[in-house]
Amino acid sequence: MTIRRLFGPEPRYPLVEAHxxxxxxxxxLIAGPCSVESFDFIxxxxxxxxxxxxxxxxxxxxxxxxxxxxxxxxxxxxFRWLQIAxxxxxxxxxxxxxxxxxxxxxxxxxxxxxxARHAQHYPLLRAIGFMRKPxxxxxxxxxxxxxxxxxxxxxxxxxxxxxxxxxxxxxSFEDHCRWTLSISAIAALKEYTNIQVVGDPSHGSxxxxxxxxxxxxxxxxxxxxxxxxxxxxxxxxxxxxxxxxDIETFRDIAARYGGLVHANST
Ligand code: PEP
Ligand code: MN
Numbered sequence: 001m002t003i004r005r006l007f008g009p010e011p012r013y014p015l016v017e018a019h020x021x022x023x024x025x026x027x028x029l030i031a032g033p034c035s036v037e038s039f040d041f042i043x044x045x046x047x048x049x050x051x052x053x054x055x056x057x058x059x060x061x062x063x064x065x066x067x068x069x070x071x072x073x074x075x076x077x078x079f080r081w082l083q084i085a086x087x088x089x090x091x092x093x094x095x096x097x098x099x100x101x102x103x104x105x106x107x108x109x110x111x112x113x114x115x116a117r118h119a120q121h122y123p124l125l126r127a128i129g130f131m132r133k134p135x136x137x138x139x140x141x142x143x144x145x146x147x148x149x150x151x152x153x154x155x156x157x158x159x160x161x162x163x164x165x166x167x168x169x170x171x172s173f174e175d176h177c178r179w180t181l182s183i184s185a186i187a188a189l190k191e192y193t194n195i196q197v198v199g200d201p202s203h204g205s206x207x208x209x210x211x212x213x214x215x216x217x218x219x220x221x222x223x224x225x226x227x228x229x230x231x232x233x234x235x236x237x238x239x240x241x242x243x244x245x246d247i248e249t250f251r252d253i254a255a256r257y258g259g260l261v262h263a264n265s266t
Contacts, residue, residue, distance in 0.1 A: 003192055005146045013149045013193070015156035019163065020194050024134070025055060026092045026110070027164060027198050027225035029254055032058035034229045034240040036078040036095075043081070045232060046089035048247050053254025056111070057086045057093040058227055063239055064098075074098070076105040083108055094136060100127040109133060116140050116168055116203075119151050129158020136198060136227075138166040141179055145188060152195060164196035165189060166227060167218070169204035178206025178243070181214055183221045190222035197222070202229040202243045211245050212253050219257055228253065 005011045031049045036042050036059040046057050061078035079095060086093035092110035097103060098118060106112070111134045118124055119140040128135055135155050139148045152163045167186050169179025181204030189197045199218025201211045215226045231237045234244035245253075 003145050003149065003188065006144075011146050011149070013153055015153050016149050016193055016195060019152075019156055021162045021164075021196055024162065024164065024196060024224065027136075027196060028055045029053055029257070030056040030058050030094060030198065030225060030227040031230045031250055032093075033060070033231050033237065034244065035060045035063050035238045036082050037238050039081040039084075042085040043088060045230070045247075046085040046091060048232070049230060049250065050089040050091050052247055052251040054091060054250070055225070057082065057089065057091045058113070058229075059093070059095060060239070061095055062098050065239065074102065076102065079105050079109070086110075097128060098124075100124055103127060103131060107131070111136055113166075114138060114151075114155075119143060120147065122151075122154055125151060125154040126158045129155045129160040132159050132161060134162035134164070135160045136164045136166050138168050138200070139170070139185070141169065141171045143170075145185060149193065149195075162196075164198055164224065166198045166200050167204070167223075168200035177204070177210070179204055181205065181218075183217050186218055186221040186223050196224045199223040199226045200228075201226060202240070202245075206240075206243050208234060208243055208245050208249070211243065212249065212256075215253055215257060226253075226257070 031054040059082050062074045094111035094113050096113040096115045112128050114137045116138040155163050169181045172180040174180050186197050201214035218226050229244045230250045231244040237244045
């Protein structure tokens with residue numbers, strides 16, 4: 001492993017190195033809205049996404065915007081809506097858990113998402129690991145790969161059976177995108193570790209026009225899948241409208257990228 005550390009001892013990732021996850025086909029094309037807006041909304045969208053090629057449903061049950069004025073808080077029922085929608089559509093589902101207190105509402109999730117802002121919240125990582133569920137860790141926008149693998153060690157040590165890292169963009173001097181999607185992080189993680197990797201071209205760009213190209217770039221760099229924010233009427237999205245793609249665009253992505261994802265994982 002050639003991932004370096006600026007301070008502290010030589011990096012060692014015993015649990016990451018021992019971690020050889022079986023492939024997770026559900027990670028290939030994760031799709032869904034930024035926010036679970038209502039029960040009917042997510043129920044109809046899940047069916048359309050499944051039909052368009054999604055392999056897992058995503059959706060946010062919290063809505064804490066960057067500024068409290070946009071705050072729509074947390075509605076625990078949204079976990080249940082997401083679960084019913086996913087199961088009626090025949091898809092597994094993933095959702096973020098932000099707070100240790102809320103784990104009690106989420107015992108039935110298929111994958112747990114750790115949000116970028118919480119990727120170094122070690123008590124939360126430990127509590128999520130104790131759930132014994134597969135976890136998708138979104139890399140914090142400030143975190144080195146070494147720090148990201150350290151966070152994976154916390155999850156694995158606490159008992160998570162499977163951990164995947166999501167590259168969702170980092171801070172940089174660039175201002176043409178919301179964040180800078182680090183394609184080299186995807187390549188390095190795939191080259192030097194056994195961890196599964198998912199690219200997020202939606203948060204990684206903040207610009208729906210760039211999502212298809214960046215999704216392809218993630219797959220070309222070796223990602224096991226991508227996660228896209230999709231909305232039936234993107235401009236009406238409750239949150240992250242600028243980066244939401246419509247179902248037709250997602251269908252094109254699925255048609256173009258499905259073969260590529262498969263080629264990487266065989
Ligand atoms: C999300 O995927 O819903 C999300 C909030 O992303 P991030 O944690 O990467 O900002
Ligand atoms: Mn979002």
